[in-house]
Amino acid sequence: MNLHSVPSTLRPESSAVETQSEPFKEPAADGFILGGFTWRHTLVDAMRPVVIINAATSVRCRHYSRFADYLFANGFDAITYDYRGIGESRPTSLKGLQASWTDWGALDFEAILKRAQREFPDQPIDVVGHSFGGCAAGLGASGRVIRRLVTVGAQFAYWRDYAPAHRWRMFGKWHLLMPLVTRVCGYFPGKRLGWLEDTPAGVVSDWSTPTARYERRPSGRAIYARNGRLPFASVTAQILAISLSDDPYGTIAAIERLLSYFTGSTNTHLRITPEDIGEEEVGHFAFFRSPYQATLWPIALSWLQNGELTPDTPGRRVPRS
Template sequence: MNLPTRPAPQTFCEPAADGYPIGGFTWRHPCTDFERPVVIINAATSVRCRHYSRFADYLFANGFDVITYDYRGIGESRSGALRGFKASWSDWGVLDFEAMLQRAQREFPGQPIDVVGHSFGGCATGLGACGAVIRRIVTVGAQFAYWRDYAASGRWRMFAKWHVVMPLVTALCGYFPGKRMGWLEDTP
């Protein structure tokens, strides 16, 4: 049996308010439907948007338009070496996520906008200036990762990882080389 193939997601590059190019992917149905939501997927810290492509495929197959993107300095939005590159969680929410909200309004006019945020991506939804356009938000693991909240057996390991190793390596390298350490992506 031959199943119809779904169209491949379209790549895009959207400038944030400060001009920084934000790269990502759009899953778009061919016909406009003002009832069909567009879902923006906000990634976790140091996780590339490609990690969420199967979830985006699932949403698309179930009638949603979808936008995934990488924060500045990560994946599709990385433009060279990270040593000395300045980016913060505030930049990722205030500038990068806001650019995606504006893109969704422009590219999918009149369609409801929903957001799925993973970890920091859930927190970023509160930083977009035009956040009032969001109809629904679903967050997954969107919390402040306080080391004492971890199970007692792993608490000190988490403290050492997040508050000793990461800051020390970041200070030495000028960025966090997470990919080389097996901890997801390099991070500004």
């Protein structure tokens, strides 16, 4: 993979939002207006869970609309949304926008958690987090309300955790070139380069800082200094962490590094190879693409429904260290 091309299985899927969804606007605590979509059943049922889908860094929420359709068809209500600076939550200009990874979790995800509690009162709240979206799930002050959490390739981009075959190329791309371009432009022009969405400078700073601890990332330091701790421990959800063996970001070390922050939760780490599902490659983004509806999506569905894996689930459980 060179610096200017990304294989199709590693790219987000461009997806139109289906007609059963409705758009919404939601203010975060600091007044920033977030945009997203809701899949809502007509009949209210306090037993029906609502699932919030947290996107990966610089991936639009529309990438997950077909997966939200699938959850809706299987009896869930669902919410997708964009973090500030991305997609439905993008202002006219990203130059000067104050937005960091911690803002995406502590402000944006927190706002959507509160919206779910308000719009779906008394219903269980589950979360699906892709890549950084799994980290964002631990940054909301109301994280204790999450019943179940499914993460896919979830980590916070520590470069030594990248797959060895890709590590130095990825380090050059994301930890050297991306911050350099951001410094010149005032934001990262990812769309122009074919590298995901345009990205706020604060997010780039968090992503590119080469430290193994989230509380040592720029915005992680800020929230840790304010509160003397990170919010992850307040999450008591049953966690299923799914990783793919050909995901260069989501190595076992990367997944376990993030899971170690969720000290109040029980977790299961499921490692899947493409061969387990009869494929040649899956990568970092393809889990949420519709061709994997029959092979990968039922794994997340089973966990959201029952908090457990079925006996025929592909892959292997990673032993707890």
